[in-house]
Amino acid sequence: MTTSVSSHDADALLVRRVVVTGAAGFIGSHLCQALITRGVTVIGVDRRDPSRHSIAAQNLADIRDHPAFIFATGDLRTCAIEPLLIDADVVFHLAAIPGVQPSWxxxxxxxxxxxxxxxxxxxxxxxxxxxxxxxVASSSSVYGATGGRPSAETDHPKPASPYAVTKLAEEQLCLAHAARSECATTVVALRYFTVYGPRQRQDMFVHRLLTAASTGATLHIYGDGRQRRDFTYIDDAVAATVAAGTVSLPNSVINVGAGTTTRINDVVELARRITGAPIDVRSTSARSGDVPVTHADPSCVRHLLGWAPATDLLTGMTAQRGWLASSRPVAAEVI
Ligand code: NAD
Ligand code: UGA
Structure with a gap:
């Protein structure tokens, strides 16, 4: 089926078949699901095999048997890539090692x-x-410490961690290929701002906070908890990603963030309100590369993708808590 999947229908590209790398991950699995729902055939690629890795299995449980979903286990460092891409209209490249701290x-x-x-x-x-x-999935972390000002795509990047350096290199590498005169591919780099919601990675803050509320485990806050994040609900992140694959655009870098920042301590208070549970919070030392504020300038994403977030933090955390309550706990695993 030929499907126009964008909300900007007048400018939409025709998308029938796509490849999603990092398909077994948090954002990738939601993206696959959203595309399948829109009638697109999805080839999902990930080095985590859902028949062997419990988090991958959990992430893909709703779509694994869908006739429009084809999963290929493959490590992009070594696997044969071209056979996976044949006839694809769009490649969504989300595969990466995320997370700031282990990168040191x-x-x-x-x-x-x-x-x-x-x-x-x-x-x-x-x-x-x-x-x-x-x-390509880039990251708000490429901006580094900004002094709290909203970050615009034209700002000079100052990545503050090895992870952020690799994400800047990754997006710029894609754009360098796209700038070659013979290149027929348009690249859109999305700088996501802290994405949360059902299936969020277990190392991330909202997951740990809601888990602490439901299990009584101690939540460790790095630093004084006054750091701020521009949180993005997963469905909103996915909506921007689908639009980036389908709207007619030149090579672009686009923030995916609302332009609203919330203190980590205030997120803890929200969790107390949502769950009614006492949360045992302890402060530990601040971590290198953990920037004090992320804050998106959303002008570009509004203008180019017609995007605005639909889910506020209270609603999104309530949905994440509902998901956590209904899902089987899965142990963290080493690849
Ligand atoms: P995730 O770890 O849940 O998903 C990433 C997936 O990529 C994993 O399933 C992993 O197995 C796969 N992968 C890693 N290396 C691979 C390789 N060599 N070959 C094949 N597969 C490989 O992470 P996520 O939170 O869903 O993040 C997805 C993307 O978005 C990443 O590129 C990340 O840097 C970026 N990002 C995420 C956030 C966020 O808040 N979650 C914010 C900014 C940017
Ligand atoms: C997140 C993702 O983990 C990165 O992969 C992504 O690139 C980045 O967003 C981004 O926006 O680009 P981060 O904002 O650090 O990075 O997300 P969380 O891990 O959810 O942490 C949010 C804040 O809570 C940070 O200040 C962190 O130090 C703090 N935190 C986290 C704690 O105090 N305790 C914890 O147990 C976990």
Whole structure:
């Protein structure tokens, strides 16, 4: 079926078949689900095999048997990429190692290999096959410490962690390929701002906070809790991503963030209100590379993608809490 999946229908590209890398992850699995619902055939690629990894299995449970979903286990550092991309109208590249803290340590080589070198392999295949559109998941972390001002896409990036450096390299690498005169692929880099909601990664704050509220486990706050984040609900992040794959655009970098920031301590208070549970909070030392504020300038995403967030933090956290209550706890796992 040929489907126009954008809300900007007049400008929409025709999208029948897409590839989603990082499909077994938090954002990737939601994106696959949203695209399938819109009648698109989705080839999902991830190095986590859902028959062996419990988080991947949980993330893909709702779509794994859907006839419009084809899952391929593959590590983009080494696998044959071109066969996966044949006939794709859009590649959504979400596969990466996320998270700021582990990037300071021994894992750095993996960050470089998965976020940068694997992206170079993917871009060779995407451009050789002349795939019309590549959407790449970048990160608010590329801005670094901003002094609290809203970050616009034209700001000079100052990544404050090794992870953020790899995400900046990743988006710029995709854009460098797209800028070559012979390149037929348009690249849209989305700088997501702290995404939360059902299936959020277990290392992330809202997941840990709501888990602490339901289990009585201690929540450790890094620093004084006055750091602020521009939180983005998963369905809103997915809506922006679908639009980025389908709206007619030149090569672009676009923030995906509402432009509203909330203190971590205030998020704890919200969780107390939602759950009615006492939460045992302890302060521990601040972490390097953990920026004091992320704050999106949303002008571009509004203008180019017609995007505005539909879900506020209270509603989104309530949905995440409902999901946590109804899902089986899954142990964190090492790949
Ligand atoms: P996630 O860890 O849940 O998903 C990433 C997926 O990529 C995982 O399933 C992992 O197995 C896969 N992957 C990693 N390396 C791979 C490789 N070499 N080959 C194949 N698959 C590989 O993370 P997420 O939170 O869903 O993040 C998705 C993307 O969005 C990442 O690129 C991340 O940097 C970016 N991002 C996320 C957030 C957020 O708040 N979650 C914010 C900004 C940017
Ligand atoms: C998140 C993602 O983890 C990154 O992958 C992504 O690139 C980034 O968003 C982004 O927006 O670009 P972060 O904002 O640090 O990074 O997200 P959380 O892990 O949810 O942390 C939010 C805040 O809570 C941070 O200040 C963190 O230090 C703090 N935190 C987190 C705690 O105090 N305790 C915890 O147990 C976890």
């Amino acid at each position: 340590g021994a894992d750095f080589d993996d960050y470089v290999a998965c976020n940068v070198s694997a992206t170079q392999r993917l871009m060779h295949a995407v451009t050789r096959l002349r795939i019309p559109r590549l959407v």
